[in-house]
Amino acid sequence: MGTIGEHAASVSLIDHHVHGFWAADSPDAHDTRFASALLEADTAAVRSLDDGFDTQVGFAVRAHCAPLLGLERHCSATDYLRRRRELGETGVAQALLPAAGVAQWLVDTGFDVGLVSPEELAAVGGGVAHEVVRLEQIAEDAAAASGGYADAFVEILHRRAAGAVATKSILAYRGGFGGDLGDPPPALVELAAQRWRDDGGVRLTDRILLRFGLHRALDLGLPLQFHIGFGDRDADLAASNPLLLTDFLRDSGDTPIMLLHCYPFEREAGYLAQAFGNVHLDGGLAIHHLGARSGAFIARLLEMAPFSKLLYSSDGCGPAEFHHLGAALWRTGIARAVQSFVDADEWSRADAIRVIDMIAHGNARRVYRL
Amino acid sequence: MGTIGEHAASVSLIDHHVHGFWAADSPDAHDTRFASALLEADTAAVRSLDDGFDTQVGFAVRAHCAPLLGLERHCSATDYLRRRRELGETGVAQALLPAAGVAQWLVDTGFDVGLVSPEELAAVGGGVAHEVVRLEQIAEDAAAASGGYADAFVEILHRRAAGAVATKSILAYRGGFGGDLGDPPPALVELAAQRWRDDGGVRLTDRILLRFGLHRALDLGLPLQFHIGFGDRDADLAASNPLLLTDFLRDSGDTPIMLLHCYPFEREAGYLAQAFGNVHLDGGLAIHHLGARSGAFIARLLEMAPFSKLLYSSDGCGPAEFHHLGAALWRTGIARAVQSFVDADEWSRADAIRVIDMIAHGNARRVYRL
Amino acid sequence: MGTIGEHAASVSLIDHHVHGFWAADSPDAHDTRFASALLEADTAAVRSLDDGFDTQVGFAVRAHCAPLLGLERHCSATDYLRRRRELGETGVAQALLPAAGVAQWLVDTGFDVGLVSPEELAAVGGGVAHEVVRLEQIAEDAAAASGGYADAFVEILHRRAAGAVATKSILAYRGGFGGDLGDPPPALVELAAQRWRDDGGVRLTDRILLRFGLHRALDLGLPLQFHIGFGDRDADLAASNPLLLTDFLRDSGDTPIMLLHCYPFEREAGYLAQAFGNVHLDGGLAIHHLGARSGAFIARLLEMAPFSKLLYSSDGCGPAEFHHLGAALWRTGIARAVQSFVDADEWSRADAIRVIDMIAHGNARRVYRL
Numbered sequence A, B, C: 001m002g003t004i005g006e007h008a009a010s011v012s013l014i015d016h017h018v019h020g021f022w023a024a025d026s027p028d029a030h031d032t033r034f035a036s037a038l039l040e041a042d043t044a045a046v047r048s049l050d051d052g053f054d055t056q057v058g059f060a061v062r063a064h065c066a067p068l069l070g071l072e073r074h075c076s077a078t079d080y081l082r083r084r085r086e087l088g089e090t091g092v093a094q095a096l097l098p099a100a101g102v103a104q105w106l107v108d109t110g111f112d113v114g115l116v117s118p119e120e121l122a123a124v125g126g127g128v129a130h131e132v133v134r135l136e137q138i139a140e141d142a143a144a145a146s147g148g149y150a151d152a153f154v155e156i157l158h159r160r161a162a163g164a165v166a167t168k169s170i171l172a173y174r175g176g177f178g179g180d181l182g183d184p185p186p187a188l189v190e191l192a193a194q195r196w197r198d199d200g201g202v203r204l205t206d207r208i209l210l211r212f213g214l215h216r217a218l219d220l221g222l223p224l225q226f227h228i229g230f231g232d233r234d235a236d237l238a239a240s241n242p243l244l245l246t247d248f249l250r251d252s253g254d255t256p257i258m259l260l261h262c263y264p265f266e267r268e269a270g271y272l273a274q275a276f277g278n279v280h281l282d283g284g285l286a287i288h289h290l291g292a293r294s295g296a297f298i299a300r301l302l303e304m305a306p307f308s309k310l311l312y313s314s315d316g317c318g319p320a321e322f323h324h325l326g327a328a329l330w331r332t333g334i335a336r337a338v339q340s341f342v343d344a345d346e347w348s349r350a351d352a353i354r355v356i357d358m359i360a361h362g363n364a365r366r367v368y369r370l
Helices: A002-010 A031-036 A047-053 A058-068 A075-095 A117-127 A136-145 A149-161 A187-196 A209-220 A240-250 A266-275 A287-303 A320-343 A348-366 B001-012 B030-037 B049-053 B056-068 B077-096 B119-124 B135-144 B150-163 B186-198 B209-222 B242-250 B266-275 B286-303 B320-343 B349-367 C002-011 C032-039 C049-053 C054-067 C075-094 C118-125 C135-144 C150-163 C186-198 C207-220 C241-250 C266-275 C284-302 C320-343 C349-367
Strands: A013-018 A101-109 A128-134 A165-169 A225-229 A259-261 A279-281 B013-018 B102-108 B128-134 B164-169 B225-229 B257-261 B278-279 C013-018 C102-108 C128-135 C164-169 C224-227 C256-259 C279-280
Touching: A002 A320, A002 A348, A002 B128, A002 C002, A013 A259, A013 A320, A013 A348, A031 A047, A031 A075, A047 A058, A047 A075, A047 A240, A058 A075, A058 B278, A075 A320, A101 A117, A101 A165, A101 A348, A101 C075, A117 A128, A117 B128, A117 C266, A136 A187, A136 A209, A149 A165, A149 A187, A149 B056, A165 A209, A165 B209, A187 A209, A187 A240, A187 C207, A209 A225, A209 C241, A225 B001, A225 C224, A240 A287, A240 B030, A259 A266, A266 A279, A266 B164, A266 C054, A266 C266, A266 C349, A287 A320, A287 B242, A287 B286, A287 C224, A287 C284, A320 A348, A320 C241, B001 B320, B001 B349, B001 C266, B013 B257, B013 B349, B013 C266, B030 B049, B030 B077, B049 B056, B049 B077, B049 B119, B049 B186, B049 C164, B056 B077, B056 B150, B056 B286, B056 B320, B077 B320, B102 B119, B102 B164, B119 B128, B128 B135, B135 B150, B135 B164, B135 B186, B135 B209, B135 B320, B150 B164, B150 B186, B150 B209, B150 B320, B164 B209, B186 B209, B186 C075, B225 B242, B242 B266, B257 B266, B266 B286, B278 C135, B278 C150, B286 C284, C013 C256, C013 C320, C032 C256, C049 C054, C049 C075, C054 C284, C075 C118, C075 C320, C102 C118, C102 C164, C118 C128, C128 C135, C135 C164, C135 C186, C150 C164, C150 C186, C207 C224, C207 C279, C224 C241, C224 C279, C266 C284, C284 C320
Parallel strands: A013 A101, A101 A128, A128 A165, A165 A225, A225 A259, A259 A279, B013 B102, B102 B128, B128 B164, B164 B225, B225 B257, B257 B278, C013 C102, C102 C128, C128 C164, C164 C224, C224 C256, C256 C279
Antiparallel strands: none
């Protein structure tokens, strides 16, 4: 692919939304835990290991990760699982993470399923780590605190944010984006908080408190990340269509809004990134799950969104394969897409290189002030 | 296209959702009946024959079917119509059906517009036929029976199902997927049935009775097929978005759910097939109507759905051209898609062949226990 | 690309939905006005000129328009802006418009932001101009007239329509397509008009009056154009999904309905064009904003819509670059799409040429009786 492909293969990445890899092996469920992770959307364990491996991401693991673990490209699932049992999660991560070529990891620490810390991720993967704090976790901490909920939320948010580069909302998993997302009146917030505290502060689904958290994140001004579209079935996919955020975006001022994942709403998200100066997007999570089809998805991301609004992320979480595949597939996918534009003489080669750099790290560096 | 193309061209198919071809010629309307069928979505007769032929499916008929009827590839519509008048519907079917390479036909018998029986379809097309029974037809029979509606429905369903391999719902044509799809209370079912009987048992649109039928089909446990997306305008396309079925799917247990057609919601359907272990999908009906663009659609079907969840169908109904085109276009489309993955070294050649076999017949054999 | 590419490059176009180019230079804001126009969806001025130029349309301007202004292909944004300051808006239009190869311009005169008249557009661009009248403008004139609103609306509509070829609705910008779009009772119309007149006849958003206007346009029988999908953020993109028009289309009789732009709902619009004999569509506005990705969009337009239902438009408005790019990108995009069909032997070469002619001008000539 000549210069463009080589450039994309080696450009330094900022993974602006990622989680840790699995901190510990799972001796009793090593294979099923991994195969289940290959079916992101399904919250149940896989019925058979093949169900996980007979997917685009399963094929991509055997194509891209196997050689780095000393196996043949396209080796069998059985051989792959045996090898990753031998290496253990840390061994797999040591083999795969540095090859992702990531210089900075922005780590969402709000989803703890036995993952390594940001520091441990960077220690294995190279580069440095920064923290992204989840609003719903701050809400839980505020509910557990004494005194007024609103004051506690703001205090904790500012304390946590002092060491973080962004906030993150999983409103998609807490009822979705439909309905009023305006800033609720203070009196309602305290009433809702009292109700939630009386219920024991379980999983937050109260709309008043969710909306309150979003608006305090807007006040804070750090980039605010939203889970959009593809994820597990705990979220209703239709309710995470980013167009449902349109009115919220109209009121979001200058706080950068980061639409994550976006599949299958990537064209809608791209429109929003053109419509609102503070809206950005990526294709993380979807890219590795799309495997051989990720190139078509990456090309669609290059439609209506201004190039200054596109970022790279893997959303890797659990198996270190995902942190690696996100990068490997993005590198080949972006190269193929922009090479086709250059071949048609629609883009110059210099622009193609420049846009790759913007998405790989330039835009993230600017937006997150890294 | 080498080995993959040859394999796809000859692999044996199970057409898991199909109807009969036209049982009789239509001397007065032979040409308009055919041209109207080329505009699936339009329930009115074509204004001119060209309106039907100047479509992707019209061009595909002239490209793929003409040579099998002794005409030149891309012959004129006029020549094509003259030749199919000479042959009659049965002659056309005899020329086209065996060339589809279908070993088993799963025939929805609930839509009778003068079509041959499953046995006649198999006699002409080769292979064997199985029946798929429509829930709405069973509802009509239950309304016509004496005694309690619920008992009659269950009795007829089990009797019909004893000789069938699946059930089928056209809820998309009876108000769509919006709203509550839970199992209604028995008392409401009898009240709704009484109201419907009093009205003369016309076309079933009562939501209580439609929901009742779905849940009895879940109890039965045979695969339950749903019309999704593209079809004629009697259905509201937006109301047949499969994401509206999400809550229903959460409660559907282990009964296999088969999402049919899916255009333009194939990516949403693929997500559901990943999210729920019992959900499957196909691209029937859309594939032949997309003609030269069917390859792009087939490639999109290969995104989020696990490969064990994809099936082949034609949804041929009326003109035997559709039974043939469904197969011919699927064969070239799947070959081109997976060949491109192999060429990029994302898939192995062996996996490509294996996935073709799974979609062509392997998954259907497993799900329908054929 | 051989014969097909050459044919597409020179075929005469009817631009069936377009506006004038900027009538006057903007000495104080020449560069920012242009760069802001590159971000169609954003109603705010660009923060930096790069934000506008680092887009698909920005790259397309530098690729396609620069050479016609005497610059190198892919020249810098700075050079491009300097050159267009030198030439002025009229100079730019003189360089770019004739090269679009448009024989007839159907000009929506209802959006006046300092644009040239239809006659001036044709004088510079070549060919002849026709007028398209906006229903919302007629409503404003009817509100300003004395006497009954309904009578005034009908009188003005007929007077304006006598010199026009079509009507246009921007319902997408006035609340969208949701809810009842039936013909309102006359008494309600006069009440709503009185309320609007009492409010000073500002921007029309009253649903009763908007619906009234649509149905009078149906009565009139001239083609009725609808803004669909992509546009600026004053419209809620989700509310301009054309599937929300389905019930309205069921009642629209024989009046041709023209769905404009359609991104990202082009597949939904194509379905409607197959489902309803009077529904047509185009990809104007989106084509030039998609730049190097416009070919993929044009290919998707060639899915479910009968070829007799597709038209060409640029929706150029303001910078003459858009009038030119719409044509240039459509010509290469349609050629590449149909050439791929011919290369696969799915279409004949003669059909490919014929379909290009239908979309370029044949369908518009028939529908608008030009």
